[in-house]
Amino acid sequence: MRFNPMIYFVGAGPGDPELLTVKGQRLLQQADLIVYTGSLVPLQVMDCCRADAVKINSAPLTLQEIIAVMVEHHHQGRLVVRLHTGDPSLYGAIGEQMKELDRLGVPYEIVPGVSSFLAAAAAVKKEYTVPGGSQTVIITRLAGRTPVPPEQSLASLARHKGSMAIFLSVGMARQVQQELLQGYPPATPVAVVERASQPGERVIQGQLSDLARLVQEAGISRTALILVGDFLTCQGQSQLYNGEFKHGYRPGE
Incomplete structure (x- = not known):
């Protein structure tokens, strides 16, 4: 399945490339441009990208520069991934990026990641x-x-x-x-x-x-x-699997 050309904010997960979601990995494999947070995203995660994809480290860039390069590639019909560590919704600074894309009328989606x-x-x-x-x-x-x-x-x-x-x-x-x-x-x-x-x-x-x-x-x-x-240090005991605990899927003993 080929993704539609647009901008995808993708959660890279905590660092282990095997903790990328299946969707996130597929997007990295198909992306024409990956703008990634180079100060935090491990190189092992970037190994999921196509060898011929354009990869840009966002660490030294301003918001305006990040938006400009993503929009340029989008207008050329390319699939763009904005790769953030963990989940983009936690300390991901994606709000201002989405605001700019909304202003420019550029479509985007968010793909959650493991925080x-x-x-x-x-x-x-x-x-x-x-x-x-x-x-x-x-x-x-x-x-x-x-x-x-x-x-x-x-x-x-x-x-x-x-x-x-x-x-x-x-x-x-x-x-x-x-x-x-x-x-x-x-x-x-x-x-x-x-x-x-x-x-x-x-x-x-x-x-x-x-x-x-x-x-x-x-x-x-x-x-x-x-x-x-x-x-x-706490060792709690759930009642969910207690034989005497009655719920909709199991009568209590």
Whole structure:
């Protein structure tokens, strides 16, 4: 099946090329132009592309330059892939790109990808939602050059004591620790997952009170997620497969 010539925002997944969706892989195999985030997309993922496809690293480009090259190729009847890490809807900065394409009347589609927060949970072999425990997952980041609304500060969110996955903040681990301690107890389990699903994957675990020290000792400064919450040690028991639990597909014993 050949895709229609248009612009596709594709989630590259967390790094392991086998965690690309089937649709995402097929698009990369057919694309005439791939504009990819070179600072984050592993080369192994780019190996899925055609050898003769045009590949452009977006890292040094401005929004206007990215739009211009994609629209130029689209108007030439070519299939264009804008490749983002993880899932494009999480910290993907696709909103401004879509706004420009809407203004220009250029069609596009979004192809979801596996987010790194899911790969991180797989790395620590845990569920974010634990029966009898947390039923809430908070995906957030520490304020940096990109501001965060005051009511969504880590200190405010920590008061919910839900399961938390913190993006783009490991380089400010001490500040992360200080804010989280305003809501979570010092003994709250934490994990830092570096390069989830990739060959260099690394996991460090401990308590919130030791987070900054653990990150510093491990020498981790980027490309890592901070996971926080009792889900990291909690062992809940679902009722779903309990023989006495009655539901629409099975009568209780």
